[in-house]
Amino acid sequence: MSEQIQVAPPAESYPPAPAPPILQPDAGYLGYDRALLRPMSLVRKLRGVLKYLRVRLRGGPMAVNMEVTYLCNATCDFCDYWKVKRSGKLGDYDYVDAIRKLDPMTVTLTGGEPTINKQLPEAVRRIKESLGFVYVGMVTHGSLLTVEKATALWEAGMDHISISLNYIGREHDEERGIEGLYEHISTLVPQLTARGINVIFNTVVMRDNLDHVVPIAHLARSMGAKVSYSCYSDYKNGNETHLVDPGHAERLESVIEDLVYQKSRLGNIVNSAWYLRRIPAYFRDALPGSCTAAGKWLVQLTPDGDVKPCAELPVQSGYADYKPVSRKIDCNRCWYSCRGETESSLRIERIWELLGRAWRKGA
Numbered sequence: 001m002s003e004q005i006q007v008a009p010p011a012e013s014y015p016p017a018p019a020p021p022i023l024q025p026d027a028g029y030l031g032y033d034r035a036l037l038r039p040m041s042l043v044r045k046l047r048g049v050l051k052y053l054r055v056r057l058r059g060g061p062m063a064v065n066m067e068v069t070y071l072c073n074a075t076c077d078f079c080d081y082w083k084v085k086r087s088g089k090l091g092d093y094d095y096v097d098a099i100r101k102l103d104p105m106t107v108t109l110t111g112g113e114p115t116i117n118k119q120l121p122e123a124v125r126r127i128k129e130s131l132g133f134v135y136v137g138m139v140t141h142g143s144l145l146t147v148e149k150a151t152a153l154w155e156a157g158m159d160h161i162s163i164s165l166n167y168i169g170r171e172h173d174e175e176r177g178i179e180g181l182y183e184h185i186s187t188l189v190p191q192l193t194a195r196g197i198n199v200i201f202n203t204v205v206m207r208d209n210l211d212h213v214v215p216i217a218h219l220a221r222s223m224g225a226k227v228s229y230s231c232y233s234d235y236k237n238g239n240e241t242h243l244v245d246p247g248h249a250e251r252l253e254s255v256i257e258d259l260v261y262q263k264s265r266l267g268n269i270v271n272s273a274w275y276l277r278r279i280p281a282y283f284r285d286a287l288p289g290s291c292t293a294a295g296k297w298l299v300q301l302t303p304d305g306d307v308k309p310c311a312e313l314p315v316q317s318g319y320a321d322y323k324p325v326s327r328k329i330d331c332n333r334c335w336y337s338c339r340g341e342t343e344s345s346l347r348i349e350r351i352w353e354l355l356g357r358a359w360r361k362g363a
């Protein structure tokens, strides 16, 4: 691991946080998910439903992962962004035009490390203003995030902030090569949720953290946060050491069984049960069928304004020339939540689940 990097100092000028909404893991399911989403007006809910129908009829894309920089200040051994020296800035192309053209249901700001980009609140505001309905999130490792910066993003209209968390404790610092990162996240998150900001931990299921996967759901709940699980893939940089091997298959099965149970009990696991149940098959290389999301329902927008079918495939065109891929891509190299949940969102059971949840929010 290379030299360790420090996290952002706390914003001393910011007023102290109100007490975090501590929820006991054993309190049973209490309609938890109702507490933490930005309330939606009836008009916005209807716009969301109409937009979904329009995107379905048009044939995508549902989700855009928008990289806002190539740079990263971490040193993960399973991802090579931090080795890239070229920044890529939002000013390099007309990103509002690109988002208007792609016109998705959701935009997730990502990178590299998105918080390195200083234009984020402005970008969120402009993206929200450019489309009638769009849900905007961000995934960050969190080291540069402060209460002040998160509040600015929330006030600009961001709908959730995902913070990567693969371990409880110092192993997380070691994974990211950022000294004090776990401590920083565990202090910051309750302050954000206490202010009503929707925080979701992004947890990658892999060989090394199987004992942390379920405890992270409990930890999230105790902090007033949610959790979304994804799966490790060696497609990013060829590192196979974190794949769940046959020797850990039984342990993985019991973790996933527990997660599906905890989903109905804790109420803060945002994945569909359909997605979670396919995780063991993915690691056995036994997913049924092949990818139906990449390039059609899901696309990756690079900091240069190019479109890739997904994070791992090469550029297909500039955004202005984007056309949904017409052939099925013969690939099962990942079971990232962005792929699996996009595929899940086209299934009727998931549509009912999401509609029911959206309808109750803010009601």
Ligand SMILES: C[S@@+](CC[C@H](N)C(=O)[O-])C[C@H]1O[C@@H](n2cnc3c(N)ncnc32)[C@H](O)[C@@H]1O
Binding pocket: 072, 078, 079, 110, 111, 112, 113, 114, 139, 140, 141, 142, 163, 164, 202, 203, 204, 230, 231, 232, 233, 234, 235, 236, 237
């Ligand atoms: C590429 S990162 C960019 C955002 C930010 N730098 C971060 O790490 O949160 C987006 C997400 O992908 C996850 N990720 C990175 N490499 C991965 C891999 N090889 N397999 C699965 N997920 C991976 C990260 O943990 C993070 O949650």
Ligand code: SF4
Binding pocket: 072, 073, 074, 075, 076, 079, 080, 081, 082, 111, 112, 113, 141, 176
């Ligand atoms: S996973 Fe995120 S934090 Fe780690 S190197 Fe990649 S971009 Fe950086």
Ligand code: SF4
Binding pocket: 235, 291, 292, 293, 294, 309, 310, 311, 312, 313, 329, 331, 332, 333, 334, 335, 336, 339
């Ligand atoms: S399975 Fe789909 S989303 Fe995943 S790497 Fe392959 S083409 Fe990309």
